[in-house]
Amino acid sequence: MVKIQVKTTQLPIEIGEHTFYIDTSEKGAEAFWKLVAGYAEKSSKITKKLEKKQIKPETAKRNAHEALEKVIDDLLGPGAFDKLFELSPEYIFISEYYMEICSAVGEELGGRKKQYFEKMQHYLEG
Template structure:
């Protein structure tokens, strides 16, 4: 009998006493990259408006904070931002968490594809 281990598509992310899960299935990966791209676009627009003095620094900070809250809740689940803010009540630190999460998920997704292609290559070579 051949026993094949079931592979999980949930990547656990532990921050303090909280564990969050990110879907790394093909559909989850697509949603992740779209979320990251949208957040980067919104952040860039806020920065651009600030640089062109179209908005005040306080407004830029408020909008950036709102976008960070949204992206963290979308990424880790509703209420995630508030849990993290209780641990680290500083938007800069939560931004750092976001960057670390993105890096970890990117490595996981890239590593999984590489492993698949390496296995496939060995299989095809016999």
């Protein structure tokens, strides 16, 4: 009998006592990259407005915090930001968590494709 291990597309992300899951299926990966790009664009706009003195520093900070809260909840699920803020009540720490999450998910998605192509190449070569 041949047993094939069931694979899952849910990547667990553990932060403190909380475990969140990110969908790394093809559809989930597409949504992930879209979310990351949207957050980067929003952050860039806030920074440019601040540099051009179109908004006050307090407004820029508030807008940046709101954008971070939204991207964390969109990425990890509703209420995730509040859970993380409870653990680390500093926006800079949560921003660092976000960057680490993006790095881990990016590595997972890239590594999975590479592993698939290596296995396929090995299979085709016999």
